[in-house]
Amino acid sequence: MAKGKIKVTTENIFPIIKKFLYSDHEIFLRELIANATDATKKLGALSSKGDFKGDAGDTTIEITVDKKAKTLTVKDRGVGMTEEEDKKYINQIAFSGAEEFVDKFKDQEDAAGIIGKFGLGFYSSFMVAERVEIITKSYLDETAVVWECDGSPEFSLKDHKKEDRGTEIVLHIAEDSTEFLEEARIKTLLDKYCKFMPVAIKFGQKSEWIDNKKGKKDKDGNVEKEEIKVDNIVNNPSPAWTKSPSSLKDEDYNNFYKELYPMNFEDPLFHIHLNVDYPFNLTGILYFPKISANMEVQKDKIKLFSKQVFITDSVEGIVPDFLTLLHGVIDSPDIPLNVSRSYLQADGAVKKIASHISKKVSDKLEELFKKDRADFESKWDDIKIFIEYGMLSDEKFAERAAKFALYKTTDGKYYTIEELTKKITPAQKDKDDKLVYLYTNDAEGQHSFVSAATAKGYEVMIMDTHLSAHLVGKLEQTQENSVFTRVDADTIDKLINKDETIPSKLSEKDEEKLKPVIEEVMSKEKFSVQFESMSETDQPMTIVQPEFMRRMKDMSAVGGGGMNMFGGAMPDTYNLVVNTNHPLISKILKEKDEKKQAEITKRAADLALLSQNMLKGEELTKFINQSIELI
């Protein structure tokens, strides 16, 4: 028997760690099982090199809880440790790692990911145990030993009669941590941290129903089932992302998606299998989820692993922001976990990882677009939120996405920006040779404008997501010599101003006479009256909201708390455009009876409001009632 003192200078290191890692106590289990898998894989490596010649036997790792004895045991059949190794790895490395850890990371919040990287893994067992035993027998044929310690720098090391190879870590659970003696709690933890660890892990048994052995049949002639107990293996040691993409079918990817998110019932739209080994090591599968319209897009669904050990589901800073909307897994031993998040974001290697992932995603989208355009189009409405977000937040992605980003027009067709530009160039250039892209953010509500535009042979893009306004701004910058105009920004003749003039039936004098009549029935603050010489068949009056005014208002609504330079909320301002060639306008002008004149003017204006969806409430009811009377 040996007794000794662990080389730690800070005598009270244990309480510090325990306090400081308070919220992350549960990770001790991950650390112990990760060590067990390491030891098991080491044995495999030795065996394939010929350094271990015996029979490895069943290497399943076993977790057991003994409520009476208040112990939790992690047992593996890996390489084990000799007495010397025990002294070296546990006493020196594990404990000095703990010390270094405390020194460096006292002030950091996200300690959970750091622990494993500091040889602190084993030490974390003292967060929940008042005493820990390591019973271990090396694959090198030496006597087994038992190491024991209560978290103080004092430890003991004795021979042990253990005969089979491997290590058993026995935690004597502390009074304040008895939750870790609850089967349900352990199950949850195993599911969270160990679901894809690379060695089979057993926790208790479970029932399975099989055909009974005697071949007994029920009255319908079916073989009766009988219950048997089988080992409950809690993990899948070879998850899809560790396999070669060529060995997997779509179905396998979908099945793995279900394994990752058992509560998600919809299949993903498609997946991207990541596989990099230079200049960093990274594997993973990303999924484009199907988002139902009424469901908030959830961030933080991607799980981060390091060699199949779950680390975190907050991948912020590691994958580009817009891709945090995707689902799936990323596994990389090269992501430095022993640093804080802010450091992580500035880290060169991590930046490379982020841009690599971004590139992979755009490559895949381009491939899908080229391979089967119809299929891509059918998925577009579901994926456009990711792509638009990406185009707005990641310049490189935006450049690549230009090849496959689609724009839908009101006739249901999809165009790339290049195709659309080509299509509209003949008809949609204005007098200054600027190309005018027309769009609607509400094809239903702006129906009269949309149909006027399409009747003229214009294409109208549907830009109706909450990112659209930003995207319009971005496209205006990238598309040379162009403007984007919402379809209700002006009357149809002026929407794309070609400087074609139609002679007007009204003189300037007539207009001067008519203006106050109209202003009398419409609020002057909200509507500015303008006269335009349009076709006789166009509406007598139209209400438009000039593009510039609308954008100003939208901007003041997002920034600046809805205030404009005058310090008040910016009002909506519209133009009431009067068609000087419409017979109704001439009629109003000629009407001698002032009361009647005001009445007709009001009706014409109401009609314009109606087609802009602006006639509401009491006004609308009045309008309808009066129309009925007229009939």
Ligand code: ADP
């Ligand atoms: P790390 O895993 O980062 O090396 P740990 O504190 O988790 O740090 O473990 C310290 C060392 O103790 C390991 O490197 C390993 O050599 C040894 N060890 C821990 N657990 C086992 C085990 N179950 N079997 C064999 N060796 C182990």
Ligand code: MG
């Ligand atoms: Mg470890």
